[in-house]
Amino acid sequence: xxxxxxxxxxxxxxxxxxxxxxxxxxxKTLRNKEVQVVLIDKNNYHTxxxxxxxxxxxxxxxxxxxxxxxxxxxxxxxxxxxLAEVEGIDRExxxxxxxxxxxxxxxxxLATGSKTNYFGNQQIQKLGMPLKTxxxxxxLRSLMLQNFEKALLSSDINTRExxxxxVIVGGGPTxxxxxxxxxxxxxxxxxxxxxxxDVRRMQIHLVEAGPRLLTGLSNVSSEKSLAYLKKLGVNxxxxxxxKGYDGTTVEMSSxxxxxxxxLVWSAGVMGNMIDGIPKESITLGSRILVDEFNKVKGFxxxxxxxxxxxxxxxxxxxxxxxxxxxxxxQGENLGKNILNxxxxxxxxxxxxxxxxxxxxxxRNKAVVEINKFKSQGPFAWFIWxxxxxMSLVGFKNKAVVLVNWVWNYINYDRxxxxxxxxxxxxxxxxxxxxxxxxxxATTISEEVG
Amino acid sequence: xxxxxxxxxxxxxxxxxxxxxxxxxxxKTLRNKEVQVVLIDKNNYHTxxxxxxxxxxxxxxxxxxxxxxxxxxxxxxxxxxxLAEVEGIDRExxxxxxxxxxxxxxxxxLATGSKTNYFGNQQIQKLGMPLKTxxxxxxLRSLMLQNFEKALLSSDINTRExxxxxVIVGGGPTxxxxxxxxxxxxxxxxxxxxxxxDVRRMQIHLVEAGPRLLTGLSNVSSEKSLAYLKKLGVNxxxxxxxKGYDGTTVEMSSxxxxxxxxLVWSAGVMGNMIDGIPKESITLGSRILVDEFNKVKGFxxxxxxxxxxxxxxxxxxxxxxxxxxxxxxQGENLGKNILNxxxxxxxxxxxxxxxxxxxxxxRNKAVVEINKFKSQGPFAWFIWxxxxxMSLVGFKNKAVVLVNWVWNYINYDRxxxxxxxxxxxxxxxxxxxxxxxxxxATTISEEVG
Numbered sequence: 001x002x003x004x005x006x007x008x009x010x011x012x013x014x015x016x017x018x019x020x021x022x023x024x025x026x027x028k029t030l031r032n033k034e035v036q037v038v039l040i041d042k043n044n045y046h047t048x049x050x051x052x053x054x055x056x057x058x059x060x061x062x063x064x065x066x067x068x069x070x071x072x073x074x075x076x077x078x079x080x081x082x083l084a085e086v087e088g089i090d091r092e093x094x095x096x097x098x099x100x101x102x103x104x105x106x107x108x109x110l111a112t113g114s115k116t117n118y119f120g121n122q123q124i125q126k127l128g129m130p131l132k133t134x135x136x137x138x139x140l141r142s143l144m145l146q147n148f149e150k151a152l153l154s155s156d157i158n159t160r161e162x163x164x165x166x167v168i169v170g171g172g173p174t175x176x177x178x179x180x181x182x183x184x185x186x187x188x189x190x191x192x193x194x195x196x197x198d199v200r201r202m203q204i205h206l207v208e209a210g211p212r213l214l215t216g217l218s219n220v221s222s223e224k225s226l227a228y229l230k231k232l233g234v235n236x237x238x239x240x241x242x243k244g245y246d247g248t249t250v251e252m253s254s255x256x257x258x259x260x261x262x263l264v265w266s267a268g269v270m271g272n273m274i275d276g277i278p279k280e281s282i283t284l285g286s287r288i289l290v291d292e293f294n295k296v297k298g299f300x301x302x303x304x305x306x307x308x309x310x311x312x313x314x315x316x317x318x319x320x321x322x323x324x325x326x327x328x329x330q331g332e333n334l335g336k337n338i339l340n341x342x343x344x345x346x347x348x349x350x351x352x353x354x355x356x357x358x359x360x361x362x363r364n365k366a367v368v369e370i371n372k373f374k375s376q377g378p379f380a381w382f383i384w385x386x387x388x389x390m391s392l393v394g395f396k397n398k399a400v401v402l403v404n405w406v407w408n409y410i411n412y413d414r415x416x417x418x419x420x421x422x423x424x425x426x427x428x429x430x431x432x433x434x435x436x437x438x439x440x441a442t443t444i445s446e447e448v449g
Numbered sequence: 450x451x452x453x454x455x456x457x458x459x460x461x462x463x464x465x466x467x468x469x470x471x472x473x474x475x476x477k478t479l480r481n482k483e484v485q486v487v488l489i490d491k492n493n494y495h496t497x498x499x500x501x502x503x504x505x506x507x508x509x510x511x512x513x514x515x516x517x518x519x520x521x522x523x524x525x526x527x528x529x530x531x532l533a534e535v536e537g538i539d540r541e542x543x544x545x546x547x548x549x550x551x552x553x554x555x556x557x558x559l560a561t562g563s564k565t566n567y568f569g570n571q572q573i574q575k576l577g578m579p580l581k582t583x584x585x586x587x588x589l590r591s592l593m594l595q596n597f598e599k600a601l602l603s604s605d606i607n608t609r610e611x612x613x614x615x616v617i618v619g620g621g622p623t624x625x626x627x628x629x630x631x632x633x634x635x636x637x638x639x640x641x642x643x644x645x646x647d648v649r650r651m652q653i654h655l656v657e658a659g660p661r662l663l664t665g666l667s668n669v670s671s672e673k674s675l676a677y678l679k680k681l682g683v684n685x686x687x688x689x690x691x692k693g694y695d696g697t698t699v700e701m702s703s704x705x706x707x708x709x710x711x712l713v714w715s716a717g718v719m720g721n722m723i724d725g726i727p728k729e730s731i732t733l734g735s736r737i738l739v740d741e742f743n744k745v746k747g748f749x750x751x752x753x754x755x756x757x758x759x760x761x762x763x764x765x766x767x768x769x770x771x772x773x774x775x776x777x778x779q780g781e782n783l784g785k786n787i788l789n790x791x792x793x794x795x796x797x798x799x800x801x802x803x804x805x806x807x808x809x810x811x812r813n814k815a816v817v818e819i820n821k822f823k824s825q826g827p828f829a830w831f832i833w834x835x836x837x838x839m840s841l842v843g844f845k846n847k848a849v850v851l852v853n854w855v856w857n858y859i860n861y862d863r864x865x866x867x868x869x870x871x872x873x874x875x876x877x878x879x880x881x882x883x884x885x886x887x888x889x890a891t892t893i894s895e896e897v898g
């Protein structure tokens with residue numbers, strides 16, 4: 001087996017798998033300390049997932065929310081990035097196996113985040129659109145625009161409207177924000193682009209299995225979001241599950257059917273697991289059971305943080321929520337603990353500090369909760385924008401996003417209505433057969449493996 | 450055959466194929482006049498080709514140089530856009546045949562521009578990278594970054610350096626500007642991203658068959674560009690042709706070989722022809738012979754403008770240069786002539802007004818020629834930036850490009866080093882077999898045709 005070429009050194013090697021919120025924070029915490037850090041990701045960029053829905057709805061380009069990982073770490077010492085896909089862990093030898101070779105570790109941290117959970121529904125996995133990656137967001141943008149172009153070609157009114165309709169499954173932040181953004185496209189952008197179509201007939205449906213939207217927030221916020229969505233013309237179906245989808249007809253548990261060529265599935269996520277982890281360490285939602293130090297149960301020197309980790313305690317019987325703040329705080333705590341452990345000091349258990357939650361539905365329409373402070377409306381919207389802008393990596397990204405937001409606000413516009421790479425069903429069928437789109441890492445392995 | 454659904458009307462229908470510089474200007478000239486305009490393009494956006502090389506070298510995102518066609522024309526009356534690929538013309542019935550159906554016309558204007566000309570070299574067509582479209586620019590960006598990631602994995606120095614080297618064939622504006630941009634990446638960006646690689650060993654070669662660069666400009670500009678490129682570390686090979694490429698070894702006519710995994714072919718363009726045009730109307734470089742009114746020889750009511758048209762006169766024995774200004778001016782003149790013809794007035798012959806030429810090599814390094822005015826250096830660079838910024842469609846695009854340029858200038862940076870969709874050889878092989886990447890238009894036709 002090929003060995004990944006990273007300098008051998010006398011200081012301990014920390015291998016981090018995943019450059020998401022948790023992995024980045026961990027690597028930053030270990031900056032220029034007495035450890036060698038190797039960060040592995042299948043992409044060469046970090047994705048700011050909270051704004052993915054704006055890429056999908058033609059509001060932002062990928063460069064606004066994706067940041068090159070090498071750029072973040074260019075001044076770090078003893079830091080190495082490798083573009084690779086991790087295939088598994090060899091417990092005997094303390095090595096990870098990747099598509100570009102294997103690598104030994106002194107500390108291993110799994111920070112692979114989460115992926116879309118279809119709960120076994122293969123129809124929806126094949127024909128629905130997920131929204132967890134930049135490529136998926138671009139595909140959704142293309143599909144939406146392609147379907148509007150196709151709507152012009154249908155003389156049959158049902159076919160035409162099924163191309164214009166959207167059904168979004170899952171009333172979490174992604175579903176709510178996406179539905180709101182589509183409502184604004186319907187109101188201000190699409191009628192100008194498609195004067196030949198009766199865009200008023202475009203339907204946007206949001207289907208949620210539970211009794212309210214945004215279950216991570218309070219009832220007040222749920223109700224306000226619901227009101228905002230209704231104002232934007234979104235039909236919200238609570239206590240309703242989507243049971244099937246044949247590419248046009250959406251079967252709901254209520255017995256009612258909806259008709260759309262655009263089904264977005266944001267109703268569930270699951271941990272992004274790798275091979276080599278025993279079943280007894282894996283819990284609900286394909287997450288890894290960790291103790292209060294984020295150490296994987298049954299392993300030494302193997303840790304997991306963020307979405308892929310489940311720290312089951314009395315306060316968190318199902319683990320922590322799968323949100324950025326948990327990953328960031330766990331990354332920081334683990335970084336300190338690794339340094340403590342090397343120095344022979346005792347590690348500190350993880351203590352989650354909830355900094356609050358927020359979601360935006362549209363222009364002047366957002367809900368924010370920070371401890372006991374709750375706000376809805378224009379002020380909440382402003383907070384939402386400020387927090388998201390400031391959380392973006394890099395000054396240039398902040399500037400580009402700001403230019404776009406100001407432009408969109410003044411002009412009621414979403415300017416990036418570009419079909420650069422058309423989405424096609426063929427890909428969806430490959431997905432069904434379990435053939436993932438060829439990734440950079442796979443391409444790289446061709447000539448190495 | 451399915452008929453494209455555009456309202457029948459008593460006013461004449463002008464069908465324009467292609468939303469490039471010429472097609473847009475023509476449609477704008479016909480704005481709200483007594484004609485129905487149908488614009489057809491295989492993309493839903495206009496591409497500002499002069500800045501494509503900046504997308505390829507991680508300086509700009511597609512949204513900066515691509516503009517949604519529907520957005521440009523949203524206030525036009527009697528205007529229809531269709532996303533389609535034109536397959537041919539039926540001369541008998543005055544109809545065009547597209548992948549979404551057929552359409553009759555009163556006036557037909559071919560404004561399909563040009564595509565890469567490999568002069569029959571299938572090796573290079575298969576393994577070289579062209580740079581004429583947004584997708585190709587993104588592919589080149591991905592390939593460059595993937596090859597640097599791969600370079601890290603090669604223990605063999607020759608393999609490693611072949612991944613870092615670039616060979617650009619063709620010393621026109623695209624070749625010169627791309628080589629200069631790569632020189633700046635080598636100088637300021639790549640060494641920071643890849644401290645493990647000896648980026649000083651990265652070679653950039655520009656190979657030109659003729660005796661000088663930028664043949665469209667004067668000798669002074671050619672020589673200055675050459676000096677600028679040398680300053681940036683680019684090796685320029687004049688009077689040299691590339692004869693073969695096996696994916697690594699570039700055979701030059703001088704007998705010397707170069708070694709690279711990154712070969713960019715910008716050594717030739719040819720008209721983007723469609724079926725149904727008799728051989729006697731087609732001339733050198735796959736362009737259509739037109740008279741001084743841009744009318745295609747042997748046809749009535751069928752015109753061609755821009756790169757795809759060749760107006761052979763005493764002053765232009767090989768037709769006009771294939772540049773944006775010719776297309777724009779022909780679009781405007783033809784628009785006026787169509788309106789004149791409808792009114793029974795005599796058409797005016799086309800008279801090209803050369804507004805000058807310019808090219809940029811790098812920071813403070815550009816050459817500009819406007820009539821007798823010639824400038825090189827920082828002032829020319831400023832003019833180049835100003836002209837290109839002002840030529841972009843839309844305020845938001847101008848603002849986004851400006852933010853990026855200012856950022857890049859201050860920080861010696863090119864921030865968009867993202868491999869969003871990895872480039873893979875498979876596509877190149879499909880290209881060899883004549884299978885073009887599936888376009889939006891093709892996808893749309895699936896369910897219509």
